[in-house]
Each structure stands twice: as structure tokens, then as C-alpha cells.
Amino acid sequence: MLNNKGRVTQPPEGAPQADATLSIQSQSHSGHKGLLMDEPLLFEIGSVEKTGVDFPGISDEEAGEESKLLAGLYRDEEIGLPGLSEPEAVRHYVRLSQKNYAIDSGFYPLGSCTMKHNPRLNEKMARLPGFLDIHPLQPQSTVSGALALMEELSHWLVELTGMDSIALSPKAGAHGELCGMMAIKAALEAANSERNIVLVPESAHGTNPATAALLGFKVASIPADKDGTVRASAVQDAIEKNGAETIAAIMLTNPNTCGLFEREIKEIADAVHEAGGYFYCDGANFNAIMGRVRPGDLGVDAMHFNLHKTFSTPHGGGGPGSGPVVLSKRLTPFAPVPFLKRDGDALTLVEDADETNKAFGRLTAFHGQMGMYVRALSYILSHGLDGLAAASGDAVLNANYIRTKLKDLLNQPFGDQACMHEVLFDESSLSGTGVTTLDLAKRLIDEGFHPMTIYFPLVAKGAMLIEPTESESTESIDLFIHTMRALISEAHAGEEERFHQAPIHTPLRRLDETGAARKPVLKWVEEA
Template identity: 60%
Template sequence: MTINQSGWKPEVPVAGPDAPMTATGNRGLMLEEPLIFEIGATDVTGVDLDALPTVQSRLGGLDRASPIGLPGLSEPDTVRHYTRLSRQNYGIDLGPFPLGSCTMKHNPRLNEKVARLPGFADVHPLQPQSTVQGALAVINELAFWLIELTGMHGVAMTPKAGAHGELCGLLCIRAAHEARGDARSVVLVPESAHGTNPATAAFCGYRVENIPATAEGRVDLEALKSRLGPDVAAVMITNPNTCGLFERDMKAIGDAVHAVGAYVYCDGANFNAIVGRVRPGDLGVDAMHINLHKTFSTPHGGGGPGAGPVVLSEALAPFGPLPYTARMADGSIHLIEEENVGEEMPQSFGRMSAFHGQMGMFTRALAYILSHGADGLRQASGDAVLAANYVLRSLEGVLHAPFGASGPCMHEALFSDDGLAEGMSTIDIAKGLIDEGFHPMTMYFPLVVHGAMLVEPTESESKVRLDEFILALRSVAERAKAGDVSLKSAPHFAPRARLDETRAARSPVLAWKNAD
């Protein structure tokens, strides 16, 4: 059936073996929607415009030589198109994102209002410095909190994300080694660390060597000690680690690493589990990035560019990038700008980026911190750990927890596909959860656990919502253990049926092309 002049025909979604087919592809109020190119036509617009007068071009011969190819839609068609698409998406305002290692928690609307205040929303990086003193004060105030909460000496605010922060920390470590004429070649990365850690170390030119985990899912301290030597520049460790466990030997690890002249880099992606309770600086950490979107509730992904400030120990602080905020001898926190670098930071490795950072992320993070206070942040991390343990223990006997016998977890509950019926796998449970109305958990990560399912409920979910999620996951898991073959074709009630993910990864269609 032809819908419009473009010749688009609806793709009728699969909705289970007994679902009736519809002529339009719609199912109740879940409306099918084509691409915007398939609705509109390139030779029309949504409004009538008079012919433009001929004017002399000022583009120096760079005028567009061919039509841009964008479709023209009326206002109702435009609004309906994006509203229909939004109804096919899942967001935090609909339900939880139980993605392990991602800390997809609710962003309070208060933070959004603060970020939109005049002077924050419209500040420009090229303004004269005299006109942005208030913005600089906000950055410095946030820096003060980050230094205090981590027990570190200083912080670089310019890194744009976690991986960018990892790069910043390793550049500081490399600069520190080179300053004493002790260039080193190896970075040790435990297998329980985040996957970006070895990638960042390799990008910096280091040779990466793996350190195994114990049967409990933590760093093997003796294996680490046996590998330490004069060629090791740093150890990159995630704490709490990707198995959702706190590294109990962290202080011993730091002491051993420092004894051979190396440094400890801590991946701060899981700081949300310990903020207000543990200060990484007290454990011997020399550098750690802080994902503001994970711990301090700034937008994750779509609200970017992001922010990944890096806190540094007193040993690495002199090598931090500019601009830089540091703790002075009198205990005060001071923003070091480029004009006084010669006096205060002559060993700085330079700049990570052209400007201070993302003002919207800084204002949101500071609003979150100030609205909670130190006691509130401590409660938030405790609630995150409590929620994860509630999920872990509520699913005992239903899903296998590979480290369940190791005691309580931190902010993440880790399960595996062990015990499912033959032919059933982790992805079947994830797709079944979509039919229950929930975004799936993180699948197949960490790699040290076969068929891993990593659940991070966060502190922003109530017990009522946690119980709903647990009920749904329990139901799907029991079906998988019983060998319910309908899970192999799930989801049945989503806007699209199960996709061929291998083909999507190997043969992606990244641009629309007119079939004609």
C-alpha cells in the first residue's frame, strides 16, 4: 500500500506468533514511522516563499553547486515525525537504565535549571577573562570539592571524558618519569580493570601487560608484586572494579607500586560507589579521572561534550596540564592560569585542550554536589551499594552470581549465564527484558565472566522500581532456565523484532540512499 508520493510502504513489525497483522504497520498507539527522507520531498518546503532576488555572491566561488537534498515537511508532519520516533525510544524518564559500569542515574531537574541560567548557558570561551570571573569561580569551587572528596592535591578540569582523563593521567606519569631521566616502557593492567585502560596505555606508547584476578574477582596481589620492576611506569586499576567488588588490597598495591618508583592510576568510573566514604588519595592513588556524568549526575552522552576531571597526587601535581587547580601550601585552593605557569608549574606537560572545559557539565555537577552536601553524597553512595546488593540477593537461586560467595558487592550486581537451559544465552534474557518494558543490563562485560550480566541500579531508583525490575528479570530468567524457546525470538512487543547484530556491525547502513 502506497502511503505518499515518495512511495514509502510500512514495514509491519513482528509482534509474536499470535499478533494480528495491520495494514499500516501501527499497533494501537505505537505508530510506525518511516525515515524523514521517505515522508517529504526535496523539491517542496513546509512554507511558501517568494522567489528570492538575484544578489551578488560573497562566497568567493564556493557557492553550493547542487541541491542539498533535504526533504521539505510541513510543521505538523515535522512535529509528528519526531514525536513518533521519541515514543519508540527508551529514556530515564520512563524507567531505569540498569547498565553496569555506566551509572545511568536520574539527572535532577534543578541541575538543568542552574545550567540554563544567564551567564552559564551563554558564556563563550573567547570572552575576555575579565568578563568570566564568575564562571572561573564556579570551576574553582567544583575543583575544590573534587580535591576534598578524593583526598588529592590538585585537579585538571579540562579533560572532556573518562578516556580523555586517562590520557591526561598517563601523560602526567610519563612527564614525571622523563623529568627524572627514567623513561619506562610498561603499564600493568589487571584483568578486572575497565577496557579503556589498556587502550589508553597503548595509545601513549606503553606496552601493556595483564595482571590476573583471583578466584574472588580481585587483583592477584602476589602476581602484581612479582611483575613490578624498573621498567614499569604505572599500574592502571579500577576500584571498585568491573566485577562490582572493592579492591581490599588497594593500599598494599599502592605501596608496592611506589616502592619500585612507579605510579598508581585509578579509573574513577566507579567513584559513585565510594564517594564520601573512601578517599582514593588515602589509598596511594596518584591520578584518577572522575566521570562527572557517573558520579555527579551530569548528562551521559547526549548532553556532551562531557567532562572527566583528573585529580592528581602531590607527586604528580607539578606535571598536570594547564589550566590547573591545586592546593597551596596554606591549604587554599588556587586556579593556576597560563600567565603564571613559569612561577608555579614549570614542569607542566602543556594543555589537554584549548579551553577550561564544558561549562554546562561543571554547573550541573556543582549544583548536584551543593544540593547534597558531604552527608548527602555519602548517603547516595551508600544507597547505590544497598540497591545493588538488594538486586543481588533477591535473585539468589534464579541467576548464578559468580562472586556471590565473596560477600556483598559494591554498586553493581554481577550474574552469569551459568545454569540456563541448553541453547539459552545472556542475549535471550536481555531481549526478553525488553518485552517486559525494561532496558537490558550490560551484557558480556566484564570479559572475565562468561555470559556476564552486569546490573547497576544506582541510588536514584526506589524500592518499588527495584522490585518491578527484579520481578521482570526473575520471570525472564526462569523462562530461560526452563528452555522457553519464545525467548529466542524476543523481543515481540518492541517497535522492531530482534535484529541481526552481527550483520549490523559488519555491514552498517550509515546513510540513506534513494532507491531510485
């Protein structure tokens, strides 16, 4: 997850420069610093003549020959794609990798993002030729193993949630949301319904209102109660205010983005169903309840997974994700193509919406993120039901352990109560120190931690959302707690300057994000 105010990253006006001695000590003649290598852009070290791939027997001249079958469209101008030999390329990217923080190197308590360990078995399985090297349009008779894998993953996800069916193809969580809300829209259309209001709590992920608006729904915001959860009475009020006949759906995250279980979720589901609407559940936080609570039992009509969160398919620096959606019986007929159909021993993938089905259409070319299905199933089979329940249990235990050990120093905006897999604090206890949530986050970087999610959810002022996941040992969490306590003491001891300068132990210091947005430079251009 992300911050939104965390983007103002210039040190405040008048702030002194970093310690001069430190600055001199850290200078070098080569631009490198010990293990930390400075690395120019590809465009500054490569050239269009260089290549790291051999094509024996083909000369540059031959490659430049125009063929009459290219219809006079031969590209004769230079494209602007410098190359590198293999050793240069390997070094370039290894050096770049060393400028990244990663879950494999340290604690990554990024709330709402579930940065858990990514088992390497998953990577190995996804690279089996029988999964990696098969084409989505080769005859279905030649991919029965792939279809069986999709069916097995479907079975697990449907059983874990107590739902009726699944649409596997969405490419990421937000795409899954789109899929779920499209299924709802299709169901409403089939009933000739004009319902167009979607209820969204204030603490929701930004993708929820964005998705609803994209489909032409009107978003009505629901306030949270002072304990951080949504009251069924508030939902009832919103239904009455807008008129029950206008309610298309509610989009609710559970556990919510404050890390709290929605205690009145069943009553909320009942109220929305009674009004004639559907219940979309954002499943981004499914890691808190997998193997323990089935959303289907709570009245959910559609819920997406983020396979890259809950089921450990790697985040990969921002994707690829995968966002399958489970559906209730009422929505099942409207699932998009492709979908699996079993008829006795025969398993087929239905690829076209036609008169034999009510599929609302197609969300993507081909069949979705197969590579992610393999990884997720590898993770799920490794854990089994007992392991998944143990994982969610440990995730919740770890979050509450952090909560218990920091609650005397940091304020819980919704009172002292048990949380699920992530704990939310605000910055109120830092007031008067000159240190903000952003500063604390940047100091954590110097201490070797990835910061927690900051300034989200918006309902908490200066939010710090900490999600340790089940992958962390007690020792690792204790060090984080120790560090947080020490930093907060420093803040209260008047050492705000160290916070404003942070981070200093990183390849680069705070970056000017405002300037980047004001005059966007999105590609390399050779200086004249």
C-alpha cells in the same frame, strides 16, 4: 556499558517464526500501532525547499547571490539537506523519542554505567544565560562567575577524593584517562625515565589498555584472584617479572568492574610506588564510595570522574560526557592547560603552557565541558556531603539486596560475597536450558526493563552486571527481582523459544548486527 557478544542477534537457525496470530493482530494499515508511531527518515519526508526557520526580507534568489569576498568558492551545487516546517519537525522528533527507553521511564540497571536520576534543576541551572550564553574567549574579567563555579566544583572533587589538584578539561571518561596517563608520562619524561610498562588487570574497562597503548606504553595484563580482586602478590610478581625499573604505572578500577572493592589496594599502591611507578585509578565506579572513601588515602596518583555517571549529568543517548581528573601532589605540576590559578582575590585561568609551568600541553580547545560543570555542581550542592554519602550507601544497599534475592538462582562467579554498587552474575546456572545471557536480556526488554550490562566484564562467562543505583525505590527493585526470578523459572521450564523470539513488544525485533557490520550503510542515499 556494553556487551560485545550481544551483537549476534539473529534467531538461531530453524527457529520458528513468531506466533502467527500475534503477528496478524499486530498488523495495521497505517504502519502505526496505537501510541507507537512509525516514522520514516527525515530524507523521506523532508525537501530542500522546506524550512522551519524564517529570514524575513531575504529571498531565495538573494541568498543565492555570489559575493566577491567568497573568493570564487561559492557553493552552487545542491548540498542534500532536506528541511521540515516546525510542526513536522516537532512531530518527527517526538515520534523518534518514543522509540527510546530512558531512565525517566523505567529501571535501567546497566552495570558500570550508573544510570541514576537526572535532576531537572541541573538542566535549568545550565541554561541560565550567565552560563549558557558566554563565550570561552571573551575577556576573563567578564566571566568571573564562571571561573568561580569551576573553582567551587574543583574544590568539591578534590576534597571528595583527598587529592591535590584537578584538571577539569577532559571531555569524557576515556579522555580523562588519556589526561591522567599523559600527566604520568610527562612526569616520567621530566625525570628522564624510560619506564614503559603499564599493568592492567584482566577485568579492566577496554579504554584502559587502549589509552595506555595510544601513548606508546606496553600493556602487561594482571590476572585476578579467584575472589575477583587483584592480589598485591600478583602485582609484585608482575613487577619482578618485568623488572621494577620498567614499571610506569598501574591502571586499576576501584571498585572494580566485578563490583568488588579491591581489598589490597593500599598494598598494591605501595608495591607500584616502591617500584617507582604511578597509580592510575579508573573512577568510573566512584558512585559506590563517594562521600565515604577518599581515593587519595589509598595511594592513588590520578583518577578520572565520569560526571555523567556519578554526578548525574545526563547520558543524553551517548554523551556529551565530562571527565575531570584529580591528581596527586607528584603529578600536579604536569596538569594540562587550562588550569585555574588563585592569587589572593584574583582568580585566573592559565591558558598557555610556557616556561612558567610544566603543563604537559592541551587536550581540547577552550576550557572543557562548562555545561556539565554547572549540572554536576548543582547535583553536588543539592546533595551535600551527607546526601552524597547517603546516595553511595543506598546504591550499595540496593545492589546487595538484588544479590541476596537472586543468588539462589544465579551464580556469583567469585563466590558469595558482599558487593559494592553493582552485582555480577554469570550464566552458568542457565546451562542446559538453551537460554543465554543475551536471551535473558532480550526477554527483560519485553518485561519493560532495560537489560543489565551483558558479557562484560569478560572475566565472567556470560556476564550479567546489575547496577541499580540509589535512584530506585524498594518497590521498583522488588518488581525487577520478581521478574528475573519468573524468567529464570521459565528458562528452566523449557520455554526457551519465547526467549529466542524476544523481544516482541518493541518497535523493532532483534536486529541483524552482523549484517550491518559486513556491508556498512552509514548514510541515506536516494534509491535509483
